[in-house]
Amino acid sequence: MTPPPAIAAPGDRVARSPSWRRTVTLYGLPGLALAMPTIPVFVFLPTLYAETLGLGLAAVGGVLLLARLVDGVTDPLVGLLSDRWPTRWGRRKPWVALGGLMAAPALLMLFLPPEGAGLGHLMLWTLVLYLGWTLVNVPYTAWGAELSGDYHERARITGWREGLMIVGILVAAAMPALASALGWAEQAGLALVAVAAVALGTPAIVLLLARVPEPAPDRPPPTRLGASPWGQARAVLGNRPFLRLLAAWVLNGLAGGLPAVLFPLYLQHGLQVDAGTRDALILLYFVAAVAAIPGWLALSRAWSKHRAWAAAMALACAAFVWVPLLDPGTAGVAAFAVICLLTGAALGADLALPPAMQADVIDLDALRTGHRREGVFFALWGMGTKGALALAVGLAFPILDAAGLDTEAATQTPLALGMLVTLYALVPVALKLGVIALVWNHPLTRRRQGIIRKRLDRTGAASC
Structure with missing residues (x-):
């Protein structure tokens, strides 16, 4: 099948065109929001539940280890589904949308826990968050590889995406300091990161889904590839x-x-x-x-x-x-x-x-x-x-x-x-x-x- 013109391998003239630049920009924008929670989740979340909520280091560590083990085996399944399940909206877009709908509430529930939140709350929403992240990240990065077949333009696409992800990390790092300057507790600073990630990520993903094209669906794979x-x-x-x-x-x-x-x-x-x-x-x-x-x-x-x-x-x-x-x-x-x-x-x-x-x-x-x-x-x-x-x-x-x-x-x-x-x-x-x-x-x-x-x-x- 022939892809839409916007995602054909761009030559120098196409790569410099306003429409192509807009496509690359809109593709990279979600990276900023996706990266914001990474350090809070991996560094500060265990301390929040183990010490601030009093659930204990060993128990929290065990829950997070189990969640990480489950997370590690979902990648191939998500990759296969996004490759081989074409829909009227494309192969990548439905999974990115589903992952965003899962990750956003999970992030808020983890950093804005209700009164009496325990290990069950931590396990449930950590599993939902990790699965949502995988559903977004695997199709999202695969989509970026499909945007262009040009050797150098591919590096530009990934450079823009990864650069915005670093900016997201920097923005997130500044928020606890901002909360401290306002006299808020450390937990409030982490909650601010979660709210900001959802607030910035929602319009970025909507624009990605609405304005960035993806290639036409693949044919069914031959038997030799394995099902x-x-x-x-x-x-x-x-x-x-x-x-x-x-x-x-x-x-x-x-x-x-x-x-x-x-x-x-x-x-x-x-x-x-x-x-x-x-x-x-x-x-x-x-x-x-x-x-x-x-x-x-x-x-x-x-x-x-x-x-x-x-x-x-x-x-x-x-x-x-x-x-x-x-x-x-x-x-x-x-x-x-x-x-x-x-x-x-x-x-x-x-x-x-x-x-x-x-x-x-x-x-x-x-x-x-x-x-x-x-x-x-x-x-x-x-x-x-x-x-x-x-x-x-x-x-x-x-x-x-x-x-x-x-x-x-x-x-x-x-x-x-x-x-x-x-x-x-x-x-x-x-x-x-x-x-x-x-x-x-x-x-x-x-x-x-x-x-x-x-x-x-x-x-x-x-x-x-």
Whole structure:
């Protein structure tokens, strides 16, 4: 089937047209609202229910772990459904709409709990929220890969989406501070994030559904692709460039997850900074990521997406390797601010370029099978992301506990501090070097992707 003209692979003239820019803008806008609750849900929600509501750390941890396990197995099913269940409104749009209708009330119920809310309330609405997020996120990212078949334009689309997601994180981070300045309790600040995410996300998703086109529905898949979610997943794993890219993505996710989960501990026990300085460093990191995205996109156009991503990871390694030499004090904090600036800039490439490379490997799958399976591909991509973050927590905290790190102690043993610095900085450097080795000779260059697109256009499988 032939896609609507608005989503045909744009050339330079089309990519610069007002209608195409509007399409890309409206596609990316929901990312801002979708990202706003991420830190509150993953960082502050456990404390809210365990301490503020008095449900206990062990009980709350068990509930959230169970919810996360359920969440981890829904991705392939949602990906398959959004690929293979065409409707009069499209394949992606109904699931995004359903996910938004589920996630919005769940978010409000979690951060505005009624009197007497207990573990059942937490379990129910966490499951609804996670399922709603998956229903939105998997089709949404797959939809972005389908908007354009152009090698460079794909990076622009993902860069715009991921940049707005970082802006959403920054906006959410400012709201608890605003609530504190107004004299509100911490819980009120978290509730403000939830309300703002729903208020901003509702019109953004409505505009996305109403104004952004998606490709025509696919034909029914041939038997060889398999009908079950796991059959689809096994078939996808036969795509070697995808496996290589997925392995790089998971390793890089672990390399980014370790510093993310250990950042507060390193600042508290390694550099011994106060909360205000910590927040300023976080702000610097994310602002640098947003500001650097246009530069990485320009470098990817001049070079290639995989080489630009490798250059960004090399920059992160060159910055992080100096962390073990830092000492508490003004000079150490100033040097660490420079490291945050450089590694934040590298994060911009991590966010913008790999998903665009993912879209390229999906083209190879479409050429081989005659069918588009963005949903299944991005479902496995999402599972890799979740798995890497879970592994970062699962590895770091037990190792630090075995090394004798005491979060309540004013001073730490040399062994504990050394292990903290190693896990925070040196292990990520080693992992990123491995990722560079995986992606440096990524087979789907601009020339090869262009050949694949031409063959897809000839066979009629570019969008169906």
